[in-house]
Amino acid sequence: MKTSMLHVFLCLLLTSNAFAQSGNEKVTAIKVKANATVSYQGNLSDGQQIADLSWASNSSVACFPATQNQKFTGNHVFYSTTIPKRSEMFIKVIPKNKNQNFSLYAYQVGLTNEQLPPNLSSCITCEADSKWDRNWKGKTQDHTRNVRVNAINRPYKIMIGVVGAEGLTAGDFTLEIKLNGGEEIVHTAPNIKAVNIVTKGAITRTSGNLNSGAIISDLSWASNSSVACFPATQNQKFRGNHVLYSTTIPKYSEMFIKVIPKNKKHNFSLYAYQVGVNNEQLPPKLSSCVTCEADHKWDRKWRGKTQDHTRKVRVNAINRSYKIVIGVVGAEGLTEGDFDLEIEIKKR
Known part of the structure; x- marks a missing residue:
């Protein structure tokens, strides 16, 4: 009898352990x-x-x-x-x-x-x-x-x-x-052109409004490894209108680009990419570039750093001049908002 009860107990134990796994x-x-x-x-x-x-x-x-x-x-x-x-x-x-x-x-x-x-x-x-x-x-x-x-x-x-x-x-x-x-995007082909800016002196300023640009629904160009401007996880920061400008960075110089929204509560983003002076490609058809830099509202605070409503990027040139295409963008679908664009060139 004891042997039989022990056998039943062992069977139940094995069954319980098997279920747990x-x-x-x-x-x-x-x-x-x-x-x-x-x-x-x-x-x-x-x-x-x-x-x-x-x-x-x-x-x-x-x-x-x-x-x-x-x-x-x-x-x-x-x-x-x-x-x-x-x-x-x-x-x-x-x-x-x-x-x-x-x-x-x-x-x-x-x-x-x-x-x-x-x-x-x-x-x-x-x-x-x-x-x-x-x-x-x-x-x-x-x-x-x-x-x-x-x-x-x-x-x-x-x-x-x-x-x-x-x-x-x-x-x-x-x-x-x-x-x-993770949003499903219906890609449309925007009719967007870049306004040429001729830099004069150390600092050149111009004004604009996001309503003069257009939404670029296909942002896959930006996360393409041959562009590497901003990751797809940050696409929401570039879902508003894009206003494009083009200018030239001289050789042996640095260019500091800054966008200043007139309304401090408006959330803007900014990017600038560097290509050959004869390159006519614009987003979303930009296949590659020398470099692309972007700035947008931070997801979190960084120790020892602060961020206001302005956005800033920097590019540089060494042995030759390049075309710089600048994108002033509304974040999270923003399509209207006045801004000042400031371009500073420093000779090396």
Whole structure:
């Protein structure tokens, strides 16, 4: 009788352990919105523990090292979504109880990949956040956990794991997902020309208004590696009208370009690219350039630096002169606004 009972107990134990590692986890599909933040409510009790965490330290996944496994031993609650091309995604879990210890990870795979931990054999990238073992200079951590992923030329599936640390299996939380970029763009061919500016003296000034320009819906030229002006994740900062100017930078000189919006509350952006003096290409048909510099409103503050409503870029020439094409742009769809453009040339 005792032998029979022991046999039943072992079978139940093996069945329970197999379920914890079976990959039969529930996954909630969620939707994100371009250039917006969405929130979802959940509880760790909706998930289950994963006994085998070796997948996370596998070199083809590289999510978190085995030395951190204790921070992922509670219930795992899974969500899936899609990150569009030319976008970045910021994922944040906010425990309702600030005293509860949560962890978070997100991995990136192909759209048709159905693998889940512990059967995840590989992924494109995996990012994780958990309670720090020590303090980091200049940084602080609260009860929230954050990770970031991005996509460039194609969309991907993003699997998100909200986890209880140290065996935690219950606890309310908010999952917050912010998507920068990712909008579906209908490309139109703008009728846009560059106004030529002849520089006079050290500083040349001119005035304009964004309403004299046009929206350039196809901004893929800017993130093209042969142009490298600004990444696609910053496209929203260049979604308004583009007013183009062209001028010449003499050899052995530096050019400092500054746009000053008349209304300090208007959000402007600025770029300037350098090409041969006979190059007639303009965005969105610019295929390459010598260099391109851009400035826009910062997403965050930088230590020791400040930013006002003006935007500035610098270009230089050494052994020969170049054409400089300047783009004064409204951010986030801005199509009207007076501005002053200032071009300063310094001889080397």
